[in-house]
Amino acid sequence: MGAVVATALAVLPALTPLPSAPSAEAAEPPSRLAAVLPTADDTQLPALAVSEITPAAVGEKTTVTIRGLVINTTDRTLDDITVRLRYSPYPLADRKALERHSDSPDTAPYQSGPTTSPDNTPLPPGSAASFELKADAEDLDLYGGFGVYPVILEATSGQEGELGEVHTFLTYTGSEKPKKLQTAWVWPLMDRPQRADDDTYLTSDLAAELTEDGRLGRLLTIGAQDGEIDSSYTGPTPGPEETATQSPSPSPSPAPSSSPAATSAPDDTEAQPGPTPEKAPTTADPVPITWAVDPALLDDIHRLGERSYWSLSNADGSGPALEEHEATTDAQVWLAHARLWLAEDPVLAVPYANPDLPALLGADLAGDAQTAVELSRSTVASLLGREADTGLAWPADGVMDKATLEFLHSHGATTFLLDESAMPAQNWLGHTPSGAAPLSLPGGEKGTALVIDRGLSRVLGADTHTPGSSALALQRFVAETAMIAAEAPDAKRTVVLAPPQDWDPSAAYATGLLDATENLPWLSPVSLTEVRAGEADAEDRKGLTYPDKAADAQLGADHLDRLGSIRRQVQLFNSVLEEGQDPFRPAVLRLESAWWRRDDEGADTVLDRVDQAVQEHKGKIYVIPGDPITLASKNGTLGVLVANDLSDQSVTVHLSIFSENSERLSIGDYTESMEIGPGGKTTVYVPLSATVNGRTVLHLSLHNADGEPITDTPTTIPVNATGLGSGALIISGVAALVLVTALAPRAVRRWQRERARGDESAAAGPAPDGPTAADDETVGSTMPHNDRGQVGEQNGESAEDTRS
CATH class of the missing domain: 2.60.40.10 (Immunoglobulins)
Incomplete structure (x- = not known):
């Protein structure tokens, strides 16, 4: 398939063309591996990497071609390199056998196949050489007809012996035409909450994800199928009637109030709308997909393009610090393309921030759950210019209890995306059941459960960013779907393909998956909204259940206690605002997200930041x-x-x-x-x-x-x-007058006595040998007690006068 070729070219660009390995006489130094296989510093390079296996479906007269690289990861020059194919002529019995072969190095098919040698040898350390191995299907003698056959590729050298091996599969159809499986795609544009309060992002990574090569940029472009992002196109701007549904955003609490960047976007972010991007014409109809969006992520992206923002960082090791960033045009461009390309396809929207509904409903927070649904719908209408399909629901982790089912159904949901653990297959069933099953709804209504195949979800979520991983993951997907089709070739069944909600595929892998869905002879792509469950499908699955593991994984009491404290502070802050204003409403909903079930550290970070932001706003x-x-x-x-x-x-x-x-x-x-x-x-x-x-x-x-x-x-x-005051002054004056009146007569009498004594002394004159006035005191002090009393009487001092 052409998609497999694209996979190889995207992941292993060294194949077109590969620099020649120099001979011993070559004057130029050998090409280093970094130039051949650009990869992260911490990625362990494999000794053998497969870039493509064609065709995906092998027929009777088909020639199988396997291409890839042999990489010298040793410190010696390698010569006499051989790549060999080993396989089993008998198909694997079931999906468990397929998994064992893929994951276990002990399974070794015994049949030897063709061999080849890389062209450019000897191979110096750090260099890579390409190889191409061909095998005719009729020479392999595959006896079992339609099925999946285990394959091993081995690379050896004369000096080092075995260099490496790769386990993969060949899917052989032979002359058979198996009954097609209906295949329904759910394409997620989702992520964990990116913000704490409305102006503070947890990291600065989101802006990079929105570029054409970023995670969300790839998903949007590839899901649009042959669309290309035009960096000059920002699309129509939502009008006042659309943005009126958005809650008012509090001002950036960390930003100084005098900073103009805190209130307006820089001029250079206002890109002029360019021509409307168009999808390139294709020879085949696009694969039907249903977009799954979290409106909180759309809101995060929209805020990113409005004005400057802040992010938390632990770069200096001293705890979260705030770093300011300018608004990014990439956010406006991405959102404009999403508004354009999601206009016609079905859209499933989870409640705002994908809340932990069982935990909220169990904690008497049904009002918050209601708000999450309302804000979800208004955000989709505002930012995408359309409405989501209210009949589709995807509960967090694909599981729900009875209260969650009743809540979602009360808001219009009749079709539910569920994990296998919510409606497991019957123990006696010998094949993979259909992904569509009847579901009883409150009030006796009939709904539909779309059960996501867990094995396929693991395959879809494989890491495909390491060398050679895209081709192997794609071959595993081909083998898994073929095995499901071969289990019950006469049964009419549906397979629901829903990758993890934080899906991060390589461009080659995502493109290859859609092409494989379109071209594999045992798959028939259909829209998720067209899937119907038959009554016979109900017998293959157990009834709706809420697994114990899911109940244990809910947001815990500590998280809900802290959440309750923050909600009380928010309500107190709202009580002084104009009626109906609730600027922290989105932030509280983000705190209630099911994403925090498995991330205690991240949960503590957002709780701390929102708590701090509420206090800062109250403090204003x-x-x-x-x-x-x-x-x-x-x-x-x-x-x-x-x-x-x-x-x-x-x-x-x-x-x-x-x-x-x-x-x-x-x-x-x-x-x-x-x-x-x-x-x-x-x-x-x-x-x-x-x-x-x-x-x-x-x-x-x-x-x-x-x-x-x-x-x-x-x-x-x-x-x-x-x-x-005057009253106190009057009181003070009267007190002073009383004091003067009481003391004045006594003072006058004393003055008169002193004056009389002075006159008598002056008339008598001084005694020749008598004591002076000063001597009187001395004498008085040395006389006997009775004598002192007499002296006192001579001076005219009575006991009463002395006391006075």
Whole structure:
């Protein structure tokens, strides 16, 4: 098949052409392997790599051609290299035998086939040589007719012996024409949530995935089948009536408010719409596919192209840090092409962010589940310009309990994509059952279960980015589908092909799968919406079940407890916004995603970041702290400045103030409720009244209409009362007058006595040998007690005067 050739060319470009290995006499140095097989530094290169096996379906008169590379991974020059085919002439019995041959190195077919030698030998270390091995089907003597035959390719050298081997398959049809299997494709454009809060991405990887060579770019282009991304085409921009369904995005909390990049996209991201991309004409109808999208991923991509954004990084080892990135035009281009190319095909949309519905419904969060469905539909309508098929549902991990079934059915779902564990095959069944089975719905209605083949999903999800892996994975897919067809060649069955939701195939492999679906003689591609289940199909499968492993894998109690705490803070923040605004609604839904079932570390990261973002946004509504206040009189007025630094939302808040000492400083009536526009401020004037001098503290906080505080820590303002009123002055004056009235007569009498003594001393004159006034004290202090008392009486001092 041509697709297999494309696989080889995409994965092993060395084949067209391969540099010649130099001879011993060559003057030029040998070509290094890095130039032949570009690959990641940490990828272990194989000694033998298969680039293509043609044809995929081998007929009686077919010549099988196998091409590939022999790679010298040793440190010696290799010579005498041989590539040999070994096989079994008998087909494998069942799919388990196929798996054993693919995975086990111990299975060794005994029949020797043709051999070949690479052209360019001797082969220096680090070089590769191409080989081509041919075998006629009639010479292989394949006895079993239509079936899958095990094959081993071996590479050996005279110096090193065995270099490497590859296990693969030949699918032989012979002269038979098996009954065709209906094959229905589900093509996922999905991923885990890429953002925590609306402006902070978990990594910076998404932008690279949207390029033509990136994961999502490849899936979109290959799923469109012969489409090509035009980097100048940004398509029609959603109008106001379309974007009105989107929830308002909070301003980037990490970004400085003065940064223009935080509010508008740079000019160079505004690409002018180019000509509408068209699909190249094809000779065959495209393979019908049903696109499976997570609207949260579409929303993440849309935000990426709007304006600058932030990503978390652990590059310095010190924990998450924020890194700013410019808006990317690639996001606008990818979304425009998705809007164009998904316009006609069926689209299945999971609820926003693919929530863990069993966990939410079990935790009485049915309102969040309802919101996820509503936001999913509005996002698809806004960003893709169409509606998804509401009759299709894909529960997380393909399993659902009774409550989830009832919930999804209540929103229109009648056809459910399920994992094999949700509706396993009967134990007695000897073949792979049809992927379509009847399903009983609430109210006695009949629905359809589309059961995804787990073995094929593993094959589809194989790593095909290493050398030679695409060709081998494609050959395994061919063998698996042939084995299913051969198990019950007369039964009419359907195979549902649904890769993992984070599918990352190489371009060659994805293209080869679609071509194989179209061209293999035992496959008949159909649209998923056309698949119908027959009553006979119900007998081959057990009834709907919710596996214990699935119940154990649900979001745990710790995650839901933290989620509940964040939801309460979000509700508190929303309570001061205009009615109906809920800017953190998408962020909360992303926290409820089933993707976090298997990623505890990632779950902790998003919980921490959203919690921090909510606190940051609450912190943008605050009382601006003021300087300490000196109150110079009994009455005064305090001006309180309240700010709203949110760039997109108006708020209505209530101000509460209390004094630590209400007897010293009381608060009068003031305007408690206020509405503040985005980026606005308002002043509230508060009357104060002091009764006693001294210091006290005012505590100011903001709350919603129900009295719940918005600010975690109240703002404090010290107040110092230094001036008193007239009443206090009168009281102080009266007290002073009483004191003066009581002490004045006593002071006058003392003054008169002192004056009289002075006059008597002056009239008598000094005694010739008598003591002086100073000596009186000395004498008095040395006299006997009775004598001192006499002296006191001579000085005219009574005991009462002394006490006075």
